[in-house]
Amino acid sequence: MDKIFDFYSKYQTLKHLVDDKLRLYRESDQPLLDGLIKSIYYSLEDGKRFRAIFTFLLGELYDIPEKKLLGSACALEMVHTASLIMGDLPYMGDSQLRRGKPANHVVFGQDVALLASIGLLSEGMQVVLDDAQLNADERVQIGSILSNSFGFNGLAAGQFVDLKLKDKHVDFEIIKFINQKKTAALFMASGQIAAIIGQADETQMKAIQEFSRDIGFAFQIVDDMLDVMGQEKVVGKNVAQDKMNFVKLVGIDQAREYLDEYHQRAEKALEVFGAKADGLKEFSQYLIERVR
Numbered sequence: 001m002d003k004i005f006d007f008y009s010k011y012q013t014l015k016h017l018v019d020d021k022l023r024l025y026r027e028s029d030q031p032l033l034d035g036l037i038k039s040i041y042y043s044l045e046d047g048k049r050f051r052a053i054f055t056f057l058l059g060e061l062y063d064i065p066e067k068k069l070l071g072s073a074c075a076l077e078m079v080h081t082a083s084l085i086m087g088d089l090p091y092m093g094d095s096q097l098r099r100g101k102p103a104n105h106v107v108f109g110q111d112v113a114l115l116a117s118i119g120l121l122s123e124g125m126q127v128v129l130d131d132a133q134l135n136a137d138e139r140v141q142i143g144s145i146l147s148n149s150f151g152f153n154g155l156a157a158g159q160f161v162d163l164k165l166k167d168k169h170v171d172f173e174i175i176k177f178i179n180q181k182k183t184a185a186l187f188m189a190s191g192q193i194a195a196i197i198g199q200a201d202e203t204q205m206k207a208i209q210e211f212s213r214d215i216g217f218a219f220q221i222v223d224d225m226l227d228v229m230g231q232e233k234v235v236g237k238n239v240a241q242d243k244m245n246f247v248k249l250v251g252i253d254q255a256r257e258y259l260d261e262y263h264q265r266a267e268k269a270l271e272v273f274g275a276k277a278d279g280l281k282e283f284s285q286y287l288i289e290r291v292r
Contacts, residue, residue, distance in 0.1 A: 007282040011053055017066065018052045019045075021074050025123065039108040039116040040123075044081050046099045050219070050287070051076045055190040057279045058208065062198025071131035072142055072193050078124035079146060080186055083155050086117040092163065121150060134197075141196050149189040158182030175246050176217070183223070184216025207272045214266035215284050221246055221259045222290055228252065263288055 022044055028037050052073035059069045088095040088103040089110055095103050105113035128134070128143045148154060158181025165174060191212030195205050224246045247255045266284055270277035 007279075007286050010279075011283075011286070014053050014056050014066070015049045017070065018049050018073055018077060021070055022077065025074070025127070035108070036112060036115060036119060039104060039112045040119055042107060043085050043098070043104045043116065044078065044120070046101070047077060047081065049073075049077060051080055051186050051190055054187060054212075054280075054283065055193060057283050058191055058194035058212075059198070060279050061194065061204075061208075061273050061276050062200070064194065064197050068133045068197060069194070071127050071133060072146075073190075075124040075127040075146055076186055076190060076193075078120045078127065079150050079155075082117040082120035082124070083150065083159075083182075085113050085120070087159065089113060092159070138197060142193050145189050145192045145196075149185045154181055154185035154189075158185070170249070172249065175249060179217055179220040179246065180213065183220040184213050187216035187219065188212040203272060207269045210269040211266045211280070214262045214269065215287070218259055218262040218266060218284070219287055221255055221262065222287055224248075225252065225255060225259075226290065259288065 023041075026037060026041055028034070055069050055073040055076060056066055059066070084098055085104045087093045088098055089105055096106055097103060103113075104116060108116070125143055125146060128146055129139055131139060134142065150156060158178045161174065162178050162182065188209060191208040194200075195208045198204075200208060227245055228247045229252070246258075250258065263284060267281055270280060
């Protein structure tokens with residue numbers, strides 16, 4: 001429990017670092033866009049920043065300074081927030097609550113919410129391409145990883161399958177596909193970013209990809225368990241409305257077994273890094289403890 005407490009303290013420090021940096025992107029010299037900017041930062045505030053924290057912890061494998069990763073971490077948060085805004089729209093997930101407050105479209109309207117989502121995707125890419133902490137080659141590679149994470153190999157693919165099959169019978173493989181594209185995609189992008197900056201060799205790259213994929217899937221199982229067992233005021237979003245919920249497919253007991261399996265697989269993938277992976281192991285344990 002002491003390790004969990006220590007990690008939580010570290011988590012809060014890194015979260016504040018990201019929150020402070022994200023606030024700097026608010027500035028706009030075009031008053032006509034004030035409404036759009038307000039919509040964007042209404043949703044961008046108050047996030048848990050798990051994907052950003054994940055990026056920093058992966059960077060510890062290679063002793064990458066936090067300032068080198070900060071822009072990419074913020075870009076990942078922008079893409080994630082964009083996906084939440086879009087996913088909450090009535091013709092998508094039709095959610096009314098997000099991060100403990102009314103969803104973006106409830107406050108600003110569906111038209112503005114959609115534009116805010118598109119704007120955040122674009123801004124996330126621009127943050128990477130303008131990042132002075134990265135060299136030219138790193139900017140190109142990370143920009144490619146980021147765009148891939150929300151395209152046909154990432155969020156868009158997962159959301160499409162989710163939408164089109166949500167009223168049909170689905171099996172484990174379909175839900176696994178959706179979760180890998182909608183949830184694990186950004187965790188895997190975090191891993192690839194750290195691996196590129198850290199100049200990982202082939203063995204390390206494979207280990208990072210496996211860990212990122214499996215911990216991303218474990219994270220989604222936790223999220224699905226909270227959707228079934230949690231309360232809206234605690235979880236911060238609407239619950240018991242996800243038809244593609246993994247727990248509803250296999251049951252709570254089986255879901256716990258899968259959670260343990262993917263958690264163990266994720267940690268096993270880190271063995272190649274030895275003690276340098278301790279922060280990532282604490283992170284994964286912290287995620288799991290939310291449903292213990």
